Amino acid sequence: GENVEQHPSTLSVQEGDSAVIKCTYSDSASNYFPWYKQELGKRPQLIIDIRSNVGEKKDQRIAVTLNKTAKHFSLHITETQPEDSAVYFCAAPSYSGAGSYQLTFGKGTKLSVIP
Amino acid sequence: DGGITQSPKYLFRKEGQNVTLSCEQNLNHDAMYWYRQDPGQGLRLIYYSQIVNDFQKGDIAEGYSVSREKKESFPLTVTSAQKNPTAFYLCASSIEGSSYEQYFGPGTRLTVT
Numbered sequence: 001g002e003n004v005e006q007h008p009s010t011l012s013v014q015e016g017d018s019a020v021i022k023c024t025y026s027d028s029a030s031n032y033f034p035w036y037k038q039e040l041g042k043r044p045q046l047i048i049d050i051r052s053n054v055g056e057k058k059d060q061r062i063a064v065t066l067n068k069t070a071k072h073f074s075l076h077i078t079e080t081q082p083e084d085s086a087v088y089f090c091a092a093p094s095y096s097g098a099g100s101y102q103l104t105f106g107k108g109t110k111l112s113v114i115p
Numbered sequence: 116d117g118g119i120t121q122s123p124k125y126l127f128r129k130e131g132q133n134v135t136l137s138c139e140q141n142l143n144h145d146a147m148y149w150y151r152q153d154p155g156q157g158l159r160l161i162y163y164s165q166i167v168n169d170f171q172k173g174d175i176a177e178g179y180s181v182s183r184e185k186k187e188s189f190p191l192t193v194t195s196a197q198k199n200p201t202a203f204y205l206c207a208s209s210i211e212g213s214s215y216e217q218y219f220g221p222g223t224r225l226t227v228t
Contacts (some may be wrong), residue, residue: 001174007197009155032214040127043205043219044158052215062166089157100171105150107157 002027004095006106009042013080014114021109023090024072030092033073034103040088044090047088080113087111118142121206121220128200129228133182136191136223140207146212147189152203152222161204164189165212192224200227 003026013019025033032050050057050064050073057064061080066073077084087108093101119140121129122160128134140147150158162175164183183189189208193200203224207217 006157029139034216041222045219046216080167091158096171100165102160102163102171102173103148103213103217104160105158107155 001096001102002030002092004090004092004104004106006090006109009107010110012112012114015080015082017080019077019080019111019113021073021075021090022072023074023092023106023110024070025092025104026071027092027094028068030094032062032093034039034091035064035075036089036105037075037086038089038092038115039109044089077111077112080111082113082115085111085113086094119206119208121204121223123223124221126223126225128225130227131193131195132227134190134200134225134227136193136204136206136225138189138191138220139207140187140189140218140220142218143186144208144210144218145186146209146215147183148207148209148217149173149179149181149189149191150205150207152205158205158224161191163228179193193227200225 034042038044038046042069063076090106091103096102122137148163149161162181164170180192206220208225209217
């Protein structure tokens with residue numbers, strides 16, 4: 001099955017600085033890479049995703065980059081704000097038999113933005 | 116935050132009792148999932164269902180059971196065989212399989228003593 005490793009587990013940045021979170025995956029057939037944000041006490045929500053036919057995707061202050069050769073993808077948050085403080089999860093799908101795919105999540109990165 | 120609901124928000128049970136967690140969605144999604152969230156462990160897949168009357172085990176299915184008799188409902192039973200049931204349980208759904216956005220419910224925090 002898929003093995004997804006996420007680093008760092010915690011990250012503190014000053015407001016206005018950039019934050020980068022990295023994930024590696026093992027299944028070379030994986031073709032979809034979402035990032036979820038979970039604020040304290042709330043449900044995870046998708047913030048950005050990328051498919052394997054592109055190398056980068058941006059949405060305002062958030063971007064995701066994908067390196068299929070090296071099997072890693074990264075989340076980039078620029079001009080961080082206190083409301084960016086949350087736990088971020090990466091994920092990658094893996095084939096689980098009988099035509100089914102399941103998402104494997106990283107263990108999460110707790111981002112703290114210091115005002 | 117509508118679309119997918121879980122009840123109750125908090126649940127307390129004595130050891131040795133089975134307990135069923137509810138998950139309902141009105142998004143007309145085919146696929147539904149159950150995850151367990153423990154501190155520092157991320158989201159671990161318990162069971163998933165891609166279509167009514169069909170479901171597959173995830174990575175940590177032991178001690179759990181599910182049913183999918185209706186498209187909008189995917190209840191999870193935590194049995195007495197689950198050795199460490201105290202956790203935060205999240206239900207999710209997606210249009211189809213895992214290559215599409217998953218929408219999560221608000222979660223149920225289960226405490227077994």
